[in-house]
Amino acid sequence: MSSAKLNQLPLTMEAPWTHPEPLTDIPDGETNLLHCSAWSDVNNPLRVVFKAWYEFPHDSGTERVDIFLDDDEDNIIESRTWSLPIAVDDYFIEIGANKLLDGEHKLSYIMTNFNGLPARSYPYTLTIDKTQPQLATDSTLIFPPEVSPPNSLTATYLADQVNNDQVLATIPDYTEKKVGDVITWYWASSDTDVEVVDTLTLKIDDITGGLPQLAFSGSMIRNSGDGKRYAYYQIEDRAGNVSLDSEHIELQVQATLTPRNLPAPKIKEASGTGNTVILDPMNARQGVTFVIPETQDIHPGEKVRVLWGREGKPGYYVSEWVELPLDRLISVLKAYMPQNMGYSFTVKYQVQIMDGSANQGIDSKTLTVNMNMVQSSGLPYAVCASTSVSIGNFPVDGLDVTLELEWFWILPGQYVRIWAHGVSGIQPAAEFVLEAGLEATEANMGDTITWKITAADLAPFKIPSELTVVTVFSFDDKETWMKEDQDRKYFLDLEK
Incomplete structure (x- = not known):
């Protein structure tokens, strides 16, 4: 049957696909791009796979598939004939790498059944890329003149705020840039001592607006040490084709920070x-x-x-x-x-x-x-409403004890502790706490705070005797308290 007649056949067969499958499409990238590993191994050629065209295969005769490219039925790149029946896992044809041409192609096939009747498939778009990226004729990275030979890359250059603790290099423009190209750049002291600095994957803006500069960080440069260093790069496209190394540029590095004389303040x-x-x-x-x-x-x-x-x-x-x-x-x-x-x-x-x-x-x-600690004379202390109190005629509501929250350097987060001690009626000493730790806050600074001494508080003390009311402060979040000081005490006579 002639090609002209075949081209009039309706598209009844499902499109083929490949194993391995193409890479996932990316914005502005090639359609159904095959990674080079899908076809480059001669021992594992690319398979073009078909869906079985019968639910119940015939068990005698032969059938044939002819694969062609780009709607040109005369451009058959591979064929295969099966003796029926066809095993369910045998619906494929292997294609040698030499028959896969660079570029985007429509992959179609014609199946001729056991009766000699042809049927044409829908096309499957596939992109093949066998060409390694081609660097510029002079591919050497372009560094700022301040660090390029005969000058050196110095600690002073890296410390300059304008340079942001890095040195930037420009890639000479190259042809056939593609979205998804990966640029890898290197820093080396010899052919064997090589460090990968970083990688960069190109986007459409990098293609249309100019290649980004490559950054060599100050920390990486310092960690590598001083002396002769070599910088270069390599480009790998999305299909896995790798360029040659760029030309190496030799830089003289003097980036070690020298000791500084910084006198005490x-x-x-x-x-x-x-x-x-x-x-x-x-x-x-x-x-x-x-x-x-x-x-x-x-x-x-x-x-x-x-x-x-x-x-x-x-x-x-x-x-x-x-x-x-x-x-x-x-x-x-x-x-x-x-x-x-x-x-x-x-x-x-x-x-x-x-x-x-x-x-x-x-x-x-x-x-x-x-x-030094502030002098106690500059600090207030808690004061009783009177200098003496009669136990027999003790105020029903208790005896007021007041403190003004106002002192030198009062700030939120400082604390006051108040307690009273004296001679016990049955023990050498007795005491009670009026305030365990009142915090000075924005809300209460400047206020006068009042506590009560009750008759029950005084019951353990010897009568008559003297009660000492002590006020101490903590300026460091209660880590330490000031010592008891004579200037911050109030003496209350206890009478019968």
């Missing part, structure tokens, strides 16, 4: 010289000021931060990274002062390391600060 409000100073709380009523010493090892544009107090404890403070002010002064607010009274601690500043991590810094030398 000074605290403007503290007194003393040398490595240890004394800070009077009265001098830090508005906070403290770090003085960053003059040094050649803080470079223009670098950021610094200060660290104050006891790490992990109340009152510990780490400032934000800021460019070093012209006056070299950085303030710490008064909110971080009270919690550190009575302690000795070290302070320092840091210079930011440009390694992609916002929390890393080079430490300065440390300064030890001995911060």
Whole structure:
């Protein structure tokens, strides 16, 4: 039967498919692209698979399938004849790689049955790509002139904020770019010591708008060490065809950070010289000021931060990274002062390391600060409504004890403890607690708080005797309490 007559046959056979199956389609990519592994192994050629064309196969005669491309029935690329019946798993034809041409094709077939009657299939679109990506004639990565030979890739270049702790390289444009191309770039010290830096998969915008630059991070460069290093890349298309390596560019790397001389800070409000100073709380009523010493090892544009107090404890403070002010002064607010009274601690500043991590810094030398406790004369104490009380004529509602929540450096999160002690009627001493730990808050600061001493509270005490009402404070979230102090006591005479 002639081709012209065959072309008039209705499409009655279902379209074939392949095993292995094509890759999943991606936006702007090829249709039904076969990975090269589907056809490149001569011992496992591509199979074109058909659906069985009979529900109940005939058991005698022969049948034939002719596979052709692109509606050209004369362009038969493979044929197969079966002796009936056909086994259910035998409906396929193997196609050698040499018969699969580059490009997008329509794969169709004509089945001629045991009576010699032909039937044509619907087409199956398939894309074959056998061509490896072709790099530019000069494929060498293009680095900024500041780091390209004869210059070196230095720590100063990476530390420059403009460069964001990395160096970028441009790929020379290449022909036949395709969506799904994967660019892999490498960093090597020799032919055997090679590190994969990263990979990049091209999207349509990369094809139409220009190839992205490749980033070599500062951390990777530093970890690789100094000396001669080689950078290059390779491209693999979505079908698995791999380009040759690009030309290697030799770079001289001097990225190791050199030690810096960062003298200890000074605290403007503290007194003393040398490595240890004394800070009077009265001098830090508005906070403290770090003085960053003059040094050649803080470079223009670098950021610094200060660290104050006891790490992990109340009152510990780490400032934000800021460019070093012209006056070299950085303030710490008064909110971080009270919690550190009575302690000795070290302070320092840091210079930011440009390694992609916002929390890393080079430490300065440390300064030890001995911060005194505030004088007790500056703190209030609980006061009874009278200086003496008669047990026999004790107030029915109890005796008022008051405290004004107003003192030097009062801040939310500070605490008050009040208790009373004296001579016991049967034991050497007796006591009771009026307040275990009242917290100063935004709501109650400045208020006068009242407690009651009841007759029952006084029952254990010897009469007559003296009752001592003690007031103490905690400025560090109850980690420590001030010692009992004569200046913060109230004495109440107990009478019969």
